[in-house]
Every structure is written in C-alpha cells, then in structure tokens.
Amino acid sequence: MPFIQHTDEDRAEMLKAIGAKSIDDLYVDIPADIRVKENGDKVKLNPSMGELEVTRHINALLAKTKNAGNYAFFRGAGIYNHHVSTLADHLALYEGDFITAYTPYQPECSQGTLTSVFEFQSCITALTGFEVSNAGMYDGASALAEAVLMGYRLTADKFRKETRETVVLAGAIHPEYAATVKTYCETTGLKLVTVGAGKDGRVDAGALKAALTREAAVVAIQSPNFLGVIEDVESLVKQAHEAETTIVQVIAEAVSLSVLQTPADAGIDICVGEGQSIGNHMFMGGPAFGFFASRKDFVRKMPGRIVSETTDRDGRRAFALALATREQHIRREKATSNICTNQALCALRALIQLAAWGKGGFTELGRQVVAKTQFARKALAAVKGVELAHPDAPVFNEFVIKAKPGLDAALIKQGIMGGLPLETVGMGQPGEYLVAVTEMTTKEDIDKYAKALGA
Amino acid sequence: MSNIPENPADRLLFELSKPGRRCVTFPKLDVPEVDIADALKGAKLRTEPARLPEIGELDLVRHFKNLAKKNFSVDKNFYPLGSCTMKYNPKINVTLLAQQGYTKAHPYLPEHDIQGHLELMYNLEHYLREVSGLDEVTLQPAAGAHGELTGVMCIKAYFEDRGEGAQRTEFLIPSAAHGTNPATAAMAGFKAVTLKEAANGNIDIEELKKKVGPQTAGMMITNPSTLGILEPKMREIAEILHGVGAQLYMDGANMNAISGIVQPGDYGIDVMHFNLHKTFSVPHGGGGPGAGPIAVRKHLAPYLPKPRIKKNADGTFSFDHDRPKSVGKVRSFFGNFGALVMAYTYMTQLGREGVRRMSQNAVLGANYIRVKLRDFYNVHHDRTNAHEVVFTDAKQDKENGVHTLDIAKRLIDYGIHPMTIYFPLPQNTGGHGAMMVEPTETESKESIDYFIECMKKIAQECKDNPELVKSAPHTTPVSKVDEKTASTNPQLYCPMCLG
Numbered sequence: 001m002p003f004i005q006h007t008d009e010d011r012a013e014m015l016k017a018i019g020a021k022s023i024d025d026l027y028v029d030i031p032a033d034i035r036v037k038e039n040g041d042k043v044k045l046n047p048s049m050g051e052l053e054v055t056r057h058i059n060a061l062l063a064k065t066k067n068a069g070n071y072a073f074f075r076g077a078g079i080y081n082h083h084v085s086t087l088a089d090h091l092a093l094y095e096g097d098f099i100t101a102y103t104p105y106q107p108e109c110s111q112g113t114l115t116s117v118f119e120f121q122s123c124i125t126a127l128t129g130f131e132v133s134n135a136g137m138y139d140g141a142s143a144l145a146e147a148v149l150m151g152y153r154l155t156a157d158k159f160r161k162e163t164r165e166t167v168v169l170a171g172a173i174h175p176e177y178a179a180t181v182k183t184y185c186e187t188t189g190l191k192l193v194t195v196g197a198g199k200d201g202r203v204d205a206g207a208l209k210a211a212l213t214r215e216a217a218v219v220a221i222q223s224p225n226f227l228g229v230i231e232d233v234e235s236l237v238k239q240a241h242e243a244e245t246t247i248v249q250v251i252a253e254a255v256s257l258s259v260l261q262t263p264a265d266a267g268i269d270i271c272v273g274e275g276q277s278i279g280n281h282m283f284m285g286g287p288a289f290g291f292f293a294s295r296k297d298f299v300r301k302m303p304g305r306i307v308s309e310t311t312d313r314d315g316r317r318a319f320a321l322a323l324a325t326r327e328q329h330i331r332r333e334k335a336t337s338n339i340c341t342n343q344a345l346c347a348l349r350a351l352i353q354l355a356a357w358g359k360g361g362f363t364e365l366g367r368q369v370v371a372k373t374q375f376a377r378k379a380l381a382a383v384k385g386v387e388l389a390h391p392d393a394p395v396f397n398e399f400v401i402k403a404k405p406g407l408d409a410a411l412i413k414q415g416i417m418g419g420l421p422l423e424t425v426g427m428g429q430p431g432e433y434l435v436a437v438t439e440m441t442t443k444e445d446i447d448k449y450a451k452a453l454g455a
Numbered sequence: 456m457s458n459i460p461e462n463p464a465d466r467l468l469f470e471l472s473k474p475g476r477r478c479v480t481f482p483k484l485d486v487p488e489v490d491i492a493d494a495l496k497g498a499k500l501r502t503e504p505a506r507l508p509e510i511g512e513l514d515l516v517r518h519f520k521n522l523a524k525k526n527f528s529v530d531k532n533f534y535p536l537g538s539c540t541m542k543y544n545p546k547i548n549v550t551l552l553a554q555q556g557y558t559k560a561h562p563y564l565p566e567h568d569i570q571g572h573l574e575l576m577y578n579l580e581h582y583l584r585e586v587s588g589l590d591e592v593t594l595q596p597a598a599g600a601h602g603e604l605t606g607v608m609c610i611k612a613y614f615e616d617r618g619e620g621a622q623r624t625e626f627l628i629p630s631a632a633h634g635t636n637p638a639t640a641a642m643a644g645f646k647a648v649t650l651k652e653a654a655n656g657n658i659d660i661e662e663l664k665k666k667v668g669p670q671t672a673g674m675m676i677t678n679p680s681t682l683g684i685l686e687p688k689m690r691e692i693a694e695i696l697h698g699v700g701a702q703l704y705m706d707g708a709n710m711n712a713i714s715g716i717v718q719p720g721d722y723g724i725d726v727m728h729f730n731l732h733k734t735f736s737v738p739h740g741g742g743g744p745g746a747g748p749i750a751v752r753k754h755l756a757p758y759l760p761k762p763r764i765k766k767n768a769d770g771t772f773s774f775d776h777d778r779p780k781s782v783g784k785v786r787s788f789f790g791n792f793g794a795l796v797m798a799y800t801y802m803t804q805l806g807r808e809g810v811r812r813m814s815q816n817a818v819l820g821a822n823y824i825r826v827k828l829r830d831f832y833n834v835h836h837d838r839t840n841a842h843e844v845v846f847t848d849a850k851q852d853k854e855n856g857v858h859t860l861d862i863a864k865r866l867i868d869y870g871i872h873p874m875t876i877y878f879p880l881p882q883n884t885g886g887h888g889a890m891m892v893e894p895t896e897t898e899s900k901e902s903i904d905y906f907i908e909c910m911k912k913i914a915q916e917c918k919d920n921p922e923l924v925k926s927a928p929h930t931t932p933v934s935k936v937d938e939k940t941a942s943t944n945p946q947l948y949c950p951m952c953l954g
Contacts, residue, residue, distance in 0.1 A: 001812040002804045003543055005899040006819075014823040014900065023815045026822055026839055027716060029685035034721040036811070043585045043715055048806035051547050057803060058796075062556035064571035069559045078787060079562055085479060087515065093549060096530030097523035100544050103742040106873050107936040108864065108928050112526035113741035116519075119468050119949070126505040126952040133948070135742070138597035141787035176787035183760075183783035187608050187643045230498040259491055261499035274787070284572055285562035285788025286597065287744030299945070305742065308941035312933040317460075322941040328600070328638035329878070333647040338638035341598040345740030355468050355515055356478040359507045367491060368484055374494050375486035394498035412565070420563050443485040 002048055068282065071417035072445035074376075076398055076436020077226070077425070078140065078174050078252045079285050080277045083440055085356045088279040088349040099345055103305075107320040108312075113344060114319035117307040120351040127257040127354075128271045129264030130293035134304035136342035140274025141177040143290030144220060144250045145184035146303045146337055147272045150294075151218030151246035152190060153301055153336075154269070159244070164217040168245070170195040170236065171203035172225040174252055175425050181220070191215070201229035201390035201400070203236060212243035220248040224256055226427060227434065228398030229390055237267035246270065254278050254291070255438075256396045258366025263293070270294045279353025280346050289343035289350065300326060303337030365439055369397045373437040376446045380435065383454045389432060398436045403453060405430035414452050416445075463514070464521045469951040471518060472508035478515055506952050525932045526741070527872045533902050537843040537875035537891025538633070538681060540711045540733035545804070548736065548797040557796060562788040566773050573772035576789065577764050579799045580748075586710070586810065587727055587750035588718025593759045594748045595790040599708060600635040602728030602747030603675070607643040608782045609726060609751060609758040610673050610702045616758075616780060619700070623672035629658060631682055631879040636675045636706060645672055652883065656682040656836045658692055667695055673702035678719070679709045679841035681879050683821065683891070693723030702726065702755075710734040711895065712818055712842035715811030726751045731798040738797070746794040760785050816896035817842040820903055824892055827907045831914040835884050842895075845879070847887035855917040857924050859888030862913055864935065865927035869909040 006014075011023070020026055027035065036042050049057065068081045075081075092098055097112060104110030104117075117135045124133035137143035148167050155164050167190050169178055178194070185192045195211050198204040203221060212219070219240040223231035233249065240247035249263045251273035263271035276288035292304060299306070300323065308322035328335040357365060377399050381388045389400035401419060411418040419435035422428025437446075459470045492500060510518075527534065534541035560572060580592040596602035607626070614623045626640035629650045637647035648666055653659040658676070667674075674696055678686045686692070693703045705719050705727035711734045713719070719727055731737045732745030739745070751759060761781040762774035805813060818841055825834055825844040833849040848859040863873035875891040883889075894903050916924050928934070 001809050003545060003809075003897050004812055004816050005897070006816055010900040011816075011819065014819055018819075018822045018826050020822070020839075023819055026815075026818050027685070027713075028839060029687040030713070030717045031687075031690070034717055036716055036718065038811075043718065043807055043810070045582060045585055045805075045807035045810060046803060048809045049804050051804075054547065054800055054804050055551065058551045058800060061571035061575050062554060064574065065556050065560065066564065066568040067556055067559035068561050068564075069555050073561075075561055075563050077563055081559070081561065084558070087478070087512070089553060091516065091519040091523075093553060095519070095523050097526045097528040099549070099738040099740050100529035101526045101741040102534065102536055102539055102541060102739050102872070106527075106863070106867070107938065108931040108933055109527040109532075109867050109872060110525075110741075111932050112522035112524065115467070115522050115525070116741075118947075122467075122469065122948040122952040123505075123507060125948040126507055129953070131948065131953070138601060138744075138791075139786050142597070142601070142785065174787070176784060179784040180786055183608065183785055186783070187604075187611060189644050230495065232497075234499065257501075257505065259495070259500055261501055265502070266499065281558035281793070282561050283557055284560045284569070284792035286786070287791035287793050289744075299947070306945070306947060309946040310937045310941040312937065313935045314933075316933055317465075318933040318936045320936050320938045320941040322938075322945045322947070324942065327634075329634035331638070332634045333637035333641040335634070335638040335641075338600045338604060338635045338642050339598070340600050340635055341743035341745060343597075343740075343744045344742030345738070346744055348741065351468075352515070352519060355508050355510055355518075356512075357507065358477055358479070358509045359472075359504050360475075360477055360509065361479045361481070362507055363504045364481055367489075368481055370491055370494050371484055371486055371489045374489050392497075394495045396495070396498075408565070417561075417564070425563075439481060446486075 071415055072448050073417045074419050074435045074449060075417050077420045077434055078176065078274060079282050080253060080436060080438050081282065081440050082277050082438050084279055084281055085353050087356050088352045091352050092345055092349045098348060104321065107318060111319060114307050116348050116351055118309060118319050120347045121307060123351055123354045124291050124293050128293040129262030130271060131296040132299045133291060133293040134302055134306050136344065136347040137290030137292050137304055138343060139286060139288060139290045140250060140252055141180035143272035143292050144177045145181045147248045147270045147292065148181055148218055148220055149184065149188065150301050150303060151248050151270055154246045154298060155217035162214065164215055166191045166193055166215040166217060168193050168195060168211045168216050168219045170208050170219055170221050171231060172197040172227045173222045174226045175427055177250060197227065201227045201393045202231055208239060212239065212245065216243060216245050218246045218248060220250060222250045222252065224253060224396045227400050228395040229393040230260065230396060233266040253397050255366060255369060258362045259370060275350050279349040287343060287346055289346040299323065301336060304339055305342045368439045369437060372441050373397050376435065376437050379446050379450045380453060383450050386453055398434055401433050401435055402431055403433065411452055416449050416452055418449060467949055468508040468510060468518060469949045471510050471514055474509055476509040476511045478510060478512045532870055532872050533898060533906055534872040535874045535892045535894050535906060536872060537893040538708060539875065540893060540895055542736055542895040543897035544736050544738040545801060548800045551800055552793055552796050557793065570772055573764055575799055576795060577766055577772055579795055582802050583729055583748055583750055586714050588720025589750035590753045591756040591759060592748055592750045594795055595760045595785055596747040596749060597786050597791050598743060598745050599728055599730040599747040600639060601785060602749045603635055603639040604642060605760060605785050606704055606726040606728055606749045607639055609755045611643055612758040612782050613755055614672060622669060625670050626672055627666055627674040629676065631680060631883040632675060632677055633681060633706060633708060656680065656684045657686055658688065660688060660691065663692065663695055667699050667701065669699060671699055671701040673704050675704045675706055677706040677708060679712045682836060682845050683840040683843040684836060685841050689722035708733060709842060712814055714814050716814050726755055731794060735798040736801040737794045744791045744794050746791045746798065758782050813896050820894040820896065820898065824894060824903065824907060828910055831911050843891055843893035845884060846890040847884050849887040851917045852887060855921045857917040857921050859890055861925045861927065862890065865913050865924045866909060867928040868930045871906055871909060
C-alpha cells in the first residue's frame with residue numbers, strides 16, 4: 001500500500017504484542033453492522049494509484065485548463081499576477097524542514113519557524129507602520145471579518161453602558177470580503193450597514209456621516225478600494241473617530257504599501273489585508289495569507305498567533321509563541337477567536353519575497369506598477385469608445401474603464417484576458433471592466449489590449 | 456551594534472542587511488517613468504521606504520537554510536504529536552502542485568478555462584462524501600477550526616429557517632474537546648455548555664440526557680475522542696440529540712483512525728469537518744495552510760457556503776451561485792485550492808484500499824505503543840485505543856518528581872519531536888499532565904520501536920538522574936526557552952524595521 005512501510009511480518013508481531021488476532025479486533029467499539037467490509041464496495045473510491053498514474057491523471061486535468069501565462073493578462077480584483085521569486089519555492093515549498101514542520105509549540109526544536117515568523121511580523125510592521133502584527137490569518141476576507149469583530153469588541157468595551165453593535169462597511173469593498181463579513185456578522189448577531197461609493201469612486205462621505213449613528217461600533221474601508229481608487233484615508237479616520245468608532249482598513253493589493261501612506265500614519269486602528277501579492281502563487285485564490293496589524297495597546301484583543309523574542313535558559317536570544325491566553329487552546333469559549341493556523345508557509349513565502357525584493361526592490365516594484373498603470377490608463381482611455389470611470393481619482397494598480405458590454409469573448413479569442421466585467425461580481429454595470437496591472441504587464445500587452453478594444 | 460551575533464548564521468535578516476545590497480532586479484521599465492507624487496495626486500504617500508532588509512542572494516539562501524536546520528520536521532524526525540497526525544507528506548504532491556497550470560490559475564478566469572480545476576474539486580467532494588457517508592460537501596473552509604465555524608453556522612441558519620433561532624441557544628461540548636470547539640460555538644453566538652465525560656472516557660449518557668433540551672442547537676463530538684477512544688454509543692447519542700430536534704456535529708480531527716472503516720454518516724451525525732492537513736497529508740507547513748472541508752446531511756445542504764460546484768448534463772462543470780439559503784461566504788474564492796490539490800493527489804494514490812489500510816495501520820501502531828509502554832508510564836485509559844494513546848506523568852511525578860514537560864523535552868535529545876502535552880487538559884486526565892502519542896501509519900516499525908526504547912530509557916533516567924531529564928533539552932540550538940517572558944514582556948518586532 002502507498003506510504004505504509006509495515007510488512008505482514010511487522011503487523012503480525014505488533015498484533016501479537018497487543019494480544020489481538022486481527023486489526024479488526026481493535027475496532028470493537030464500532031458496531032459490527034455499520035463497519036465497512038473488507039473488499040466491499042460501500043466506500044466508492046478508485047483503486048490505488050502509483051506516482052506515474054497520478055501524474056498522468058493530474059496532468060490530464062491540467063490539460064483542461066488555461067492560466068494567466070496563456071494570455072496578455074489584465075485580471076486582478078484581489079489576486080494579482082506578480083512575479084514570484086524562485087527563492088520562495090526553493091526555500092519554502094521544497095524545503096522539507098519548513099513545509100513538513102508542525103506549529104512551533106515546542107520552541108527548542110522550532111526556532112527556524114519561530115524566527116521566520118518574528119521576521120515576518122517585523123516586515124509587516126515595516127510595511128504598515130504598526131507595532132504589532134500577528135503571524136498570519138487565512139486570507140484577506142476572513143482577516144477583515146476578524147478585524148471587524150475585534151473593532152466591535154474595542155468599542156463595546158469602551159462604551160459598556162451603550163449598545164453599539166453596528167458594523168459600517170464603507171465604499172467599494174471587495175465583494176468576496178463584504179460577503180465574508182456579512183456571514184460572520186449574521187452569525188455573531190452584529191448589524192451590518194453598507195455605505196456605497198460616490199461618483200468619484202470614493203466613499204460617499206455624506207452617506208457615511210448618516211451611517212455613523214451612536215449604534216455604530218466599527219467602520220471598515222478598503223484602500224486602494226475594489227474599483228482601484230485610493231481613498232482619502234485620513235479624512236475617513238477623522239470621521240470615524242469623531243463618531244467614537246474603531247476604523248479598520250483592508251488592503252487587497254499589499255504591494256500598494258510600497259508607495260502609499262502607512263495605515264498607522266493615517267490613524268487607522270486595525271489594518272488587515274490579503275498577502276497573496278507578496279511571494280504567493282495565485283492558486284485559484286488560495287492558499288495565501290491574511291495579514292493583521294494594529295497598535296500595541298490592542299494586542300490582547302487581537303486574534304491569531306503571535307511570536308515574541310525572549311531568551312533561553314542560558315541567556316541566548318530565542319523566540320516563542322506569546323500571549324496564548326488570548327487563544328482557543330487556553331481560553332476556550334472566551335478566546336478572541338477560534339483560529340489556530342497562521343498559514344505559516346505562505347507567510348514564510350512572503351518573508352522570503354520581501355527580503356528578496358529588499359528595501360530598494362520593493363520601492364522600485366511599486367514605482368514600476370504605478371508607471372505601467374498610468375501608461376495603461378492613458379493608452380486605454382485614448383481608445384475611441386473607451387473612457388475611464390473615475391478619471392480624476394488617484395489609482396495604484398487598478399482602474400475601471402467603460403466600454404462596450406460583452407467584450408470578453410472576443411478578447412479571449414485574441415489571447416487577451418481583459419479587465420474583469422464588473423457586472424459578473426455585482427459591482428458595476430455591463431460595459432464596466434476592472435483592469436489590473438503588475439510589473440509582469442508589458443507595454444506590448446497593453447498595446448495589444450488597446451488595439452483590440454479599438455477594433 | 457555590539458549585541459548582533461558574531462556568526463552570521465545566528466543573525467536576523469535585519470542584522471544581515473547592508474544599504475545597497477539587492478537580490479531581485481527588474482527588467483528595465485518599458486513605459487515612460489512617472490513622478491510618483493504627480494501620478495498619485497490626491498493620495499498620501501509614504502514618508503520613507505519600508506525598512507525591509509537589504510541582502511544578497513547567497514546570504515538570503517543561507518539564512519533560510521540555517522533557519523530550516525533549527526526545525527524538527529517529519530522529513531527528518533519522528534513526530535508523534537497526538538491529534539495532529541504528522542504523517543509523511545509525499546513529494547509528488549508538491550511537485551504536481553508547483554506546475555504553472557496551478558500556480559498561475561486566477562480565480563476570475565472564465566469557467567471554460569478552469570474545467571480541470573472544477574473537476575478536481577468535484578472529485579474531491581465525491582471522495583469526502585464517500586469517506587463521510589454524508590450527502591454534500593463544501594471545500595471552502597481554510598482550516599479545521601474554520602470548518603467547525605462553517606458547520607455551526609449552517610446549523611444556526613437551519614434553525615433560523617425553521618423559526619427556532621431564538622430557542623436554540625446552546626451547544627454541548629465534552630470537556631476534553633479541542634479548544635476550538637467551545638471557541639467556535641461562542642464565536643457563532645452560542646453558549647458553550649460543558650459535558651463531563653464518564654470515568655471510562657466515553658460520553659456520559661446520563662449527563663447528556665440531563666443537559667440536552669429544547670434549548671440545545673447541537674453537540675460537538677470528536678470521534679475517536681481526544682482521549683484516543685472510539686465512542687461506542689455514537690448512535691444513541693445521535694438519537695438523544697435528534698429526539699429534542701438538535702444536531703450532531705462531528706469534529707473529524709481524528710479521521711485517521713476510521714476512514715474507510717466506518718462512514719460517520721452511519722452513526723447518525725449531521726455534519727462533520729475534515730482536516731485535510733491531518734488525515735489527507737497536506738503538509739502542515741509550520742502552521743498552515745491546511746483545509747477544513749465540511750460534509751453535511753441533505754437537510755443542511757441548502758445552507759452550505761456558496762458557490763457550490765455542479766456537474767452539468769453535458770459533462771462540464773460550473774459554479775452554482777444561486778443558493779438563496781446559503782450562509783454566504785466564509786473566505787474569499789474557493790478555499791485553499793492549492794491544499795485541495797495536494798489532498799486530492801494523496802487520496803487518489805491511496806484509493807479505496809489505501810484509505811482503509813491507512814486507518815488500520817495507524818490504529819495498530821498506537822495500540823502497540825500502549826502495550827509496550829504500559830509498564831513504564833501510566834496509560835490514562837488502558838484499553839483498546841484508536842490511532843492515538845494518552846499517557847500521563849502520574850508515575851514519574853509521584854516517584855521521581857519529573858513532569859510531562861520534562862519528559863517531552865528530553866525526547867528532543869533523542870531526535871524525536873515531543874508528543875502532544877497537557878492536552879487533554881489535566882482536569883480530564885486525573886490531574887496529571889497528558890502525553891498524547893500518535894504514531895501515524897507511515898512510520899516504520901523500527902521508528903516506532905526506537906521511540907518505545909527512548910521512552911523506556913527516559914523512564915529509567917527519571918529514576919537514576921532526574922536532573923538530566925528536567926534540564927533537557929541538551930542538544931538543541933537553544934536550551935529551554937523562557938516562554939513566560941515572551942508573554943509578560945512581549946517584543947514582537949525587530950526594532951530595525953521601524954523608524
């Protein structure tokens with residue numbers, strides 16, 4: 001049998017030591033009438049396969065797919081086609097001592113993982129400006145949901161005599177994130193209010209003001225938002241804080257942190273985001289990781305694993321999991337969350353990628369993305385019949401164009417995966433497309449797209 | 456700078472950094488340069504570049520290779536962590552996943568471009584239906600705890616749909632359950648009500664009957680339990696819950712004992728989750744990513760997260776977003792798809808026969824360890840166990856003043872990762888520190904025998920030289936780590952990363 005090393009002789013010896021006649025004897029606690037019979041067909045699975053057969057099978061499935069590499073690719077909307085350094089694959093995916101290690105509960109034999117998490121936290125601190133980053137969350141969407149719950153707890157604890165149980169989702173938030181927040185809020189019994197985007201693509205400030213009643217506990221914004229527009233974060237912070245609410249910012253394109261003001265500098269309380277852009281393959285949207293950062297004062301309210309520097313018995317530097325009294329395995333029903341993973345391998349990939357880019361490379365990456373986005377924006381807007389949805393708004397890597405509805409099929413035939421038709425995700429009208437650019441996008445791709453749009 | 460370690464191998468990335476060093480270079484910009492402030496007019500910019508380390512490629516590789524060396528891993532070490540199922544992770548799973556068809560698959564590709572991915576997910580759902588004996592599966596949850604939350608959300612939505620939402624406020628949870636169970640129930644807005652186990656480690660049926668009622672939404676049960684024991688009265692438990700209209704949730708963390716042996720659906724459970732990173736060999740990755748699909752009985756299927764995957768009459772596959780009763784989404788897109796590919800690769804290799812052999816050999820190994828060590832350590836329940844066995848330090852504590860933590864750390868010196876310790880909690884193991892051992896089916900008899908010999912040696916050391924055990928480990932890159940200070944005086948980032 002695949003991956004089982006016991007020989008019949010081994011099994012016989014072990015059974016003898018146990019004093020059992022057969023392995024079946026070890027299942028006495030399962031009623032005989034529901035036990036699956038040896039060689040029966042009750043459980044309908046294929047016969048075993050070897051390495052060659054499974055490779056053939058998987059490759060046959062892959063033959064029925066296409067991917068970003070087959071196209072001039074302009075699709076993003078939360079998952080971005082960045083270059084992933086081969087170092088991230090060699091040092092994480094193929095490194096058995098990282099990929100086949102367990103959660104570092106035993107620090108003496110897990111210093112590799114623990115050190116890398118500490119370095120990861122430090123990098124997220126460098127990116128966001130916050131003193132505290134956790135070790136990682138499932139993804140951007142669930143990180144936002146957890147941040148909203150934490151934001152609610154912060155406000156509720158501060159104003160214990162009031163009932164403040166409303167969550168305000170403001171502006172163009174990724175529909176997958178908004179749906180996830182909705183699910184979490186419905187389950188926990190929090191009320192959800194959404195405030196739309198104005199004509200300029202930014203949060204409708206008037207509508208937000210109206211939504212910030214005394215019941216409001218937490219405001220969540222996305223910047224750059226789902227339509228690509230960079231929000232006026234500072235003024236939203238001001239509005240949220242004047243209403244004595246907690247404000248959360250979610251970031252879908254982590255590379256934007258290379259050039260944009262840090263959330264900490266803007267006065268945000270909790271910053272979360274999707275980390276896929278940094279060193280993680282697209283994989284149909286997962287696995288990557290969510291990042292979660294906040295102020296030092298709030299650390300004990302934070303969900304997720306956190307690593308701290310400490311020392312060993314001989315006074316040497318060492319790292320260990322910290323503040324576990326927030327977590328489910330200690331606090332059970334009183335924990336800050338039920339989460340007990342940090343997508344460690346994906347966070348490690350991000351660390352490797354950030355170090356590979358380095359301070360200079362990360363900035364240069366951001367500048368290249370901005371330059372290419374600006375070029376694409378102008379090139380597409382110059383096409384007859386195409387216009388920008390938000391011509392005056394600042395954008396980082398994505399923007400919305402208005403063109404003829406139903407262009408997708410014709411573009412695909414020409415090898416172009418154009419911008420995401422927004423009506424397919426319930427975020428716009430037919431004929432509106434969300435166009436994404438990365439450092440992988442070439443001038444040739446952009447020219448090809450513009451030409452096809454003009455035809 | 457004097458406190459920076461002399462040996463570069465001991466330094467942090469930030470301490471290896473020197474201005475001007477670079478790893479990655481970019482192609483020359485093929486479009487005009489822009490002035491960032493001008494291009495992003497109306498947006499606030501960073502005041503200085505993020506203080507990431509600046510490092511050359513060789514130093515970067517060496518840094519991570521040196522870190523890797525400081526880890527134990529399944530590739531290198533026996534890892535008998537109870538409840539975690541640290542089995543071998545076949546290399547082929549990673550190799551197949553690393554292909555461009557997966558790495559560059561975007562979630563917003565049109566359905567005709569992802570037929571092979573949809574087919575894989577459809578097939579994996581089928582596998583999990585077959586192993587669970589339940590009717591429908593979602594692959595969206597990213598982890599076991601996430602699956603728990605999703606399952607409990609479905610139960611909640613089901614009761615709300617029936618107009619019983621206000622009435623069903625409680626979830627029953629055995630006291631030895633994983634911490635995620637009560638945390639999940641609380642997160643979903645339920646009151647977690649603790650059930651004490653009977654003296655033999657099974658569910659106390661009388662206690663259950665006392666606590667169950669019209670206020671009960673459901674019960675979360677781990678089977679085999681966290682004490683490594685198969686629950687003999689599963690069907691009776693299901694009947695008691697169903698008798699008051701409540702639902703039975705099964706935590707599938709321990710499916711490595713019973714996959715292919717019994718379909719949990721036959722017990723009468725309504726919903727369960729799988730930990731694909733335990734049972735189906737997605738590598739643990741030092742703490743994720745895993746995947747926590749859930750399987751449900753028909754009546755809960757309308758509430759599963761969306762989209763679902765469907766097979767059309769013409770043999771093609773598509774997403775079904777039209778699920779009006781769905782709880783919605785529990786994360787973005789379709790789950791940890793890359794992890795699903797690895798689990799699928801593993802399951803197709805095992806096949807029907809292999810899944811059954813997997814469980815049988817896992818249970819065989821754990822029982823073998825119990826009988827071989829029963830004269831040296833207290834077995835918490837010395838009876839036929841499932842895929843794991845719980846010992847305690849009762850004997851060593853009483854006779855030598857040596858505790859579970861010491862024994863666990865001493866095991867490291869023998870090149871074996873510690874077993875799971877202090878879980879289940881001391882209150883569930885007679886006040887003594889638990890040592891939960893799960894060998895898995897992929898370890899050879901020789902590895903298991905070596906573990907047994909090491910445990911015997913440590914038992915002898917506890918008598919002859921208790922200090923040796925108490926001061927362990929002696930062979931690791933760091934000695935016993937001060938975990939308390941990590942929490943009382945946390946230092947959570949390298950000061951060099953922040954201005």
